[in-house]
Amino acid sequence: xxxxxxxxxxxxxxxxxxxxxxxxxxxxxxxxxxxxxxxxxxxxxxxxxxxxxxxxxxxxxxxxxxxxxxxxxxxxxxxxxxxxxxxxxxxxxxxxxxxxxxxxxxxxxxxxxxxxxxxxxxxxxxxxxxxxxxxxxxxxxxxxxxxxxxxxxxxxxxxxxxxxxxxxxxxxxxxxxxxxxxxxxxxxxxxxxxxxxxxxxxxxxxxxxxxxxxxxxxxxxxxxxxxxxxxxxxxxxxxxxxxxxxx
Amino acid sequence: xxxxxxxxxxxxxxxxxxxxxxxxxxxxxxxxxxxxxxxxxxxxxxxxxxxxxxxxxxxxxxxxxxxxxxxxxxxxxxxxxxxxxxxxxxxxxxxxxxxxxxxxxxxxxxxxxxxxxxxxxxxxxxxxxxxxxxxxxxxxxxxxxxxxxxxxxxxxxxxxxxxxxxxxxxxxxxxxxxxxxxxxxxxxxxxxxxxxxxxxxxxxxxxxxxxxxxxxxxxxxxxxxxxxxxxxxxxxxxxxxxxxxxxxxxxxxx
Numbered sequence: 455x456x457x458x459x460x461x462x463x464x465x466x467x468x469x470x471x472x473x474x475x476x477x478x479x480x481x482x483x484x485x486x487x488x489x490x491x492x493x494x495x496x497x498x499x500x501x502x503x504x505x506x507x508x509x510x511x512x513x514x515x516x517x518x519x520x521x522x523x524x525x526x527x528x529x530x531x532x533x534x535x536x537x538x539x540x541x542x543x544x545x546x547x548x549x550x551x552x553x554x555x556x557x558x559x560x561x562x563x564x565x566x567x568x569x570x571x572x573x574x575x576x577x578x579x580x581x582x583x584x585x586x587x588x589x590x591x592x593x594x595x596x597x598x599x600x601x602x603x604x605x606x607x608x609x610x611x612x613x614x615x616x617x618x619x620x621x622x623x624x625x626x627x628x629x630x631x632x633x634x635x636x637x638x639x640x641x642x643x644x645x646x647x648x649x650x651x652x653x654x655x656x657x658x659x660x661x662x663x664x665x666x667x668x669x670x671x672x673x674x675x676x677x678x679x680x681x682x683x684x685x686x687x688x689x690x691x692x693x694x695x696x697x698x699x700x701x
Numbered sequence: 702x703x704x705x706x707x708x709x710x711x712x713x714x715x716x717x718x719x720x721x722x723x724x725x726x727x728x729x730x731x732x733x734x735x736x737x738x739x740x741x742x743x744x745x746x747x748x749x750x751x752x753x754x755x756x757x758x759x760x761x762x763x764x765x766x767x768x769x770x771x772x773x774x775x776x777x778x779x780x781x782x783x784x785x786x787x788x789x790x791x792x793x794x795x796x797x798x799x800x801x802x803x804x805x806x807x808x809x810x811x812x813x814x815x816x817x818x819x820x821x822x823x824x825x826x827x828x829x830x831x832x833x834x835x836x837x838x839x840x841x842x843x844x845x846x847x848x849x850x851x852x853x854x855x856x857x858x859x860x861x862x863x864x865x866x867x868x869x870x871x872x873x874x875x876x877x878x879x880x881x882x883x884x885x886x887x888x889x890x891x892x893x894x895x896x897x898x899x900x901x902x903x904x905x906x907x908x909x910x911x912x913x914x915x916x917x918x919x920x921x922x923x924x925x926x927x928x929x930x931x932x933x934x935x936x937x938x939x940x941x942x943x944x945x946x947x948x949x950x951x952x953x954x955x
Contacts, residue, residue, distance in 0.1 A: 499878065499881070500877060503757065517742065543918070
């Protein structure tokens with residue numbers, strides 16, 4: 455009898471524990487305001503474990519973003535979380551890139567821009583950071599200067615190792631759009647000199663779009679390229695331009 | 702030398718018989734589960750997460766072995782009364798302490814080597830490139846834990862097993878904060894506070910100095926000459942702790 459009683463009590467308690475937990479709403483978003491300690495606190499408290507703490511907060515930030523972006527869209531603590539992660543681990547690139555869209559969703563694009571700048575200062579050899587800075591400058595910058603500002607960042611990104619070949623072309627296009635035709639022409643010249651057949655065709659098309667149609671003015675506009683390009687490449691470019699204009 | 706070797710070997714066998722190596726199996730399982738889990742929630746950063754959390758796990762599992770085995774080593778001998786048999790032979794008390802330490806140091810080396818190698822291989826599979834710094838970081842953790850073993854053994858000669866465990870863990874935590882004590886010496890207003898903070902800074906082992914965990918994830922580049930110098934410091938600290946342990950043990954009455 456006593457044994458049966460024990461079994462019944464155990465089963466009832468087990469059903470209560472499992473049943474209660476299983477019927478809770480697991481997907482409910484948590485509180486959007488989460489306490490995030492100052493990075494200085496962790497720097498002083500656990501210098502050996504600072505990257506581990508940064509990683510833990512990185513995982514937390516990703517979960518926090520996923521939890522709230524599709525729900526209440528409140529990302530109050532995300533800026534503090536990403537600031538903590540990047541301060542404790544300044545060479546961890548992903549949080550900077552993540553901030554490009556996540557902090558825009560949080561309504562703080564300026565902070566995303568500042569964070570990316572900080573990231574680029576700490577990691578000046580990573581092309582992705584100036585590339586994202588160019589993207590941010592173009593998307594959120596003042597209308598009059600955004601093309602020029604973005605072009606400057608893309609130019610920097612294009613010179614860094616590992617950057618895809620389209621980045622300098624993007625920079626040249628934006629320079630032209632921002633009114634810097636001479637700089638754009640120089641950049642197209644460099645792209646032409648370093649590119650393959652496909653890239654050269656793109657460079658010729660880019661130059662065609664910005665060079666004047668009148669012959670004298672065209673020659674004058676091409677003069678800076680003559681000074682900056684290898685002779686062989688310059689001659690080939692002129693040939694391509696002539697062939698393009700006669701077609 | 703033979704007597705030292707015999708006691709050390711016996712300690713090693715004894716700890717291995719306690720299924721200490723099971724820690725490696727638990728660690729391996731934890732790493733496998735963690736790599737699968739982290740892969741899905743870290744936005745493609747599983748290799749970095751594995752390195753970072755893996756080294757913390759090596760540190761914590763190693764600390765558990767170092768502290769719990771280190772604290773019970775002498776008490777077990779006393780409780781089982783085997784200490785009387787050993788000390789009745791031509792084995793000095795200091796020799797006994799050093800041999801016990803050596804035996805546990807070898808066990809700890811096996812445990813850490815197992816965990817370090819598993820972490821290295823698991824990371825190699827996930828990251829698709831080897832990270833030899835992981836092995837160096839494991840060796841640095843080993844040095845830190847040797848200090849903790851020596852300190853815990855010294856503490857266990859004068860306190861109970863539980864208290865020695867707690868104090869051993871406290872010394873490990875304090876060793877990570879050593880530089881904060883140094884900051885206190887700069888902040889202190891009175892000379893007495895500054896002096897006390899400096900004393901604490903000198904007395905606590907600076908475990909943080911040989912730590913290369915941040916370097917493993919690319920946060921810094923290790924200065925090997927400096928690390929070697931600090932490794933020497935930790936070695937000297939370990940010897941000092943063992944000398945204190947031997948002295949305390951020699952005054953102990955059974």
